[in-house]
Amino acid sequence: MTTSPIIRVSGLDHRVSLGAEQLTILQGITLEVKPGESVALVGASGSGKSTLLGLLAGLDIASDGEIEIGGRPLGALDEEQRARLRAEYIGFVFQSFLLLPTLTALENVMLPADLQGRRGNRERALQLLEQVGLKDRVRHFPTQLSGGEQQRVAIARAFMTEPSLLLADEPTGNLDHHTGGQIIELLFRLNREHGTTLLIVTHDEALAGRCERRLLMTAGRLEEQHGQS
Template identity: 65%
Template sequence: MTSNRGSTPMVHAEALGKQVTTTAGELTILEDVRLSVAAGESVAVVGASGSGKSTLLGLLAGLDTPSHGRVLLDGVELGALDEDGRAAVRAGRVGFVFQAFQLLPSLTALENVMLPLELEGQASARGRARELLELAGLGSRLDHYPSQLSGGEQQRVAIARAFANEPRVLFADEPTGNLDRGTGARVMELLFNLNRDHHTTLVLVTHDEALAGRCDRRLLLDAGRIVGEQAGALRAG
């Protein structure tokens, strides 16, 4: 499945497959997946539980390696790199948002967002983290720990952290999955505002039809194969 936004994709997969060995034998999770996502585009991967969505996201992000096929991320072939090389690509170009937030409980909201900036040696980490949290509507919650924040607030901290290093592409696995409808809508708005303002490519795995509908495209994954594509109908300008 290809994008019509340009000739050089930000994310590109060719004949991507993933098999794992189980006690019952070889299990195919993904088979012959082909897709391209343009810079600045937002794409939702949808499908039933067990269709391979999270596995696909992990392969596209370089968190896992395919059994066959290849992934190019911002023009870099991930399969040609060792784990340290893939980690370097992720650190410099990729942000992640997960359903389970994955904030460090011993750090405040501000410190959680500062962490990737400090790891990169950025002197302006505190100011950049404060700016992102204010954009996320959390300017009054900077010194709160995750346990003192609601689920929606924790997810907004996680999104602010994911955007801290201005990634070229953000991968999100069920970013509204643990949230009620109203809170999920606010998180969704933040994602697309940052996508628009920073021209960050978004690749989302979601069961949320409203979130999928806000994306430029949705790809339907069924039994490990992409079987359909639909343009998003609700994309805000």
């Protein structure tokens, strides 16, 4: 039985205007990712990794080429439809956590489902916070949490809507080695338990080494790296 890719990219180019000139950020990107796979996207700063992640999320539209997420071509969707696809299908984890400071950990985790008008959010959010080891921190605000705890809240929030695809941009980038290791274990445990596809931009060799595949971005071009342990 063949499984359709959750991500399919073909002939992707992306350019931005810089004054009177056009700067090429991505060129000739072709990529397929199967459901449940874990993929590390590595490369030097400025090579285009975060730009590709943003395009896959539908936060921007590519200059040329096609992107399909779950069989839906992003180029055929308007901004509202792309936002709906993100809300229903994609979870995000960022290096800077992006928690709302006026909401508790529990409220931050509940927020994506609340915005969708879902029911039973409190119970699910409490379960996720327990899964990430924060059942005693549910009423704490972000300023009362350590960096590692804030990232755990962000991961719980990303899994709140049961996304098929998790896009993570340097999820261990602001964390010390020990805390980063805990976050790596957590991501892959949730990946196993929920069957969520992981696409992770990272400079963290330990994190990249845990992924089933490793893709190298160099000056806007993408290639698969083989022989990584």
